[in-house]
Amino acid sequence: MGRPGARLTDAVPGPPPAVARTRLAVRRGLSSLAGEADPPGRELTVLVAVSGGPDSLALAAATAFEAPRAGVRAGAVVIDHGLQPASDAVARAAADQCRALRLDPVEVVRVEVADGSGDGPEMAARNARHAALEEARVRLGADRVLLGHTRDDQAEQVLLGLLRGSGARSLAGMPEASPTLLRPFLDVTREETESACAAAGLTPWRDPHNHDPRFARVRARAVLAQLSEALGPQLGANLARTARLLRDDDDALTAWADHELAAARPAATGHVPDGDAALEIDGLVRLPRAVRTRALRRWLLEAGADGAALGSRHLAEVDRLVADWRGQGPVDVPALSVRRIGPTLAAHPHGRVEWARPKPRPADAADDVAGADADQE
Secondary structure (H helix, E strand, C coil): CCCCCCCHHHCCCCCCHHHHHHHHHHHHHHHCCCCCCCCCCCCEEEEEEECCCHHHHHHHHHHHHHHHHHCEEEEEEEEECCCCCCHHHHHHHHHHHHHHCCCCCEEEEECCCCCCCCCHHHHHHHHHHHHHHHHHHHHHCCCEEECCCCHHHHHHHHHHHHHHCCCHHHHCCCCCECCCEECCCCCCCHHHHHHHHHHHCCCCCCCHHHHCCCCHHHHHHHHHHHHHHHHCCCHHHHHHHHHHHHHHHHHHHHHHHHHHHHHHCCCCCCCCCCCCEEEECHHHHCCCHHHHHHHHHHHHHHHCCCCCCCCHHHHHHHHHHHHCCCCCCCEEECCEEEEEECCEEEEEECCCCCCCCCCCCCHHHHHHHHHHHHHHC
16 A cells, blocks of 8 residues: 555556557567467567557557566667668667667668569568568567557558458458567557657657558548548447457368368379379368368468469369369469369469379279369360
């Protein structure tokens, strides 16, 4: 209850609400890493990805406060995309603020954003940024990179997924954690990060790209603001909650699919051409489509399909080879051709002029294979 005779007014005031919210979010995120130290007792290290904007600076401040209390070493990596005039000065200013917060080490990394990659400027910048962050994480021996995505970012991500007509994986938004990344702020609002920076005396950079309607995310932000005004201020929070619920569902379905995929891998592939990936389909046919297509997608990626270009229409055609096969021929997916040979799917990389003839099968299956070949030639 405090010292004898102390008055309530003598109590030490707590941090402003926004600062408390950001610190709590980071505390929970760091606590989720407990037990990952290998060997036990090794000091965990995290790096905050910093752009200089309010979200990443608020994350840097909260991490600088919480990490020492959690026994975690914390540094920062400031990414300079070089896409705007004086971007190097912006990066240096952000790095100076991180050093003032006593983060260590603090590095500025300049990245080259590929031009004309076909993915658009947003995706090109994201790819360059993530590659640089992963390189820094490995080089500095860090366990995680902390990203400052907020609840508002998550809501925008879900809205973009809805506009694209995406499935559950995309509508589930950004995951809070992965083996290399951690997003502690997915329940923190952009307004709270702004307030936390003001309370900490930090000076965030205002990226003009955040107001440039050429970018899909900026347009989504404007639409979300209009929808919130028309439908109520809880829209963003509800979209983010929808993402969280969908991720739980998707994780469960994916785990089921992985289990079924392991069971569908053939013990021997004597009837499939050498070098081809093979998958027995008997068990897959009985699965719900949501589980079966997840298993097929994982199998295609393992066989060498281009994950960035692999879409729902490709999966639908491969799924027809399993669940609605009428003798149709090979299906082309990005980087692969997929063919059904009796009760087996076989996949090989593009570039082969024609399918190699399968090796002989046991007599009890030879008729099925011969018929399948005849239908597809």
